[in-house]
Amino acid sequence: MEQLYTVNQLAEELGITPRALRFYEVKGLLAPNRVGNNRVYTKRDRARLKLILRGKRLGFSLAEIREYLDLYNVDGGVEQQRNLLKRVQKRLKDLAQQREDLEATVRELKEIEVQVSTSLADRSPGKDA
Amino acid sequence: MEQLYTVNQLAEELGITPRALRFYEVKGLLAPNRVGNNRVYTKRDRARLKLILRGKRLGFSLAEIREYLDLYNVDGGVEQQRNLLKRVQKRLKDLAQQREDLEATVRELKEIEVQVSTSLADRSPGKDA
DNA sequence: CAGACCGTTGACGAAGACGTAAAGGGAAGC
DNA sequence: GCTTCCCTTTACGTCTTCGTCAACGGTCTG
Secondary structure, X not given: OOOOEOHHHHHHXXXXXXXXXXXXXXXXXXXXXXXXXXXXXXXXXXXXXXXXXXXXXXXXOHHHHHHHHHOOOOOOOHHHHXXXXXXXXXXXXXXXXXXXXXXXXXXXXXXXXXXXXXXXXXXOOOOOO | OOOOEOHHHHHHHOOOOHHHHHHHHHOOOOOOEEXXXXXXXXXXXXXXXXXXXXXXXXXXXXXXXXXXXHOOOOOOOHHHHHHHHHHHHHXXXXXXXXHHHHHHHHHHHHHHHHHHHHHHHHHOOOOOO
């Protein structure tokens, strides 16, 4: 009933190499079950991997992504939770900074886009004629 | 009249090491003038460096940042400009993807924040009494 | 003129994130 | 039973991004 994957299947589906998958496992980001010696990935593993890849697209290191994944472990004692809350809020703050950088970059590129577009339009004023 | 900087000055002001500055130069991201053998950075160099650092905060490699900086060279023939326009639009598309990733992450973290907060509040229902 | 400070180049080192053979196990088909 | 295919581990290689000496040059100061 439940969808399962081998390394190669999951890797291909998400556009990475099996080597990367194994590497993430060594680094403690994934822990798929084994059948005999072979890795078997579940839907949960797949979801976790997608979080990993999203983290990479955001420019995080594997160590940072590891810490990020830990934030999904909401269980724990009061002290644990206080600690977790702090870490979550720190991440949110970092992401806010990143959003600012992102938007500033987008603004500038859009401005360039306009400049170049109009410059090109001025140079070849034939389309409207 | 114009503000100038040595490697050490500029590095300290922007919170990086002189070594990094020289490295960016080797990689073709910066090209400060020389007085004798010594590097002299202008305001323009400084601005360029700030773009570099912003790129790093967004998770780009130095090679990507190099290409990004090229996008600010708006001059050139028609063919150059068409090409530039394409590259700018490609970047904008990538950045849109990154924004989606960013916002998805923020949403999830905020949800976790709420969960943990309420969980903590439920456990110690004394503040309101 | 001897130190004390910048600043320079060059070389070596190191961590992160994999790529790439090398060598082998287990099942499936002919 | 042998080949083929998928998977495994181990190990070494590579590229990036600097950190860290080492050895040297110029300038200013006492």
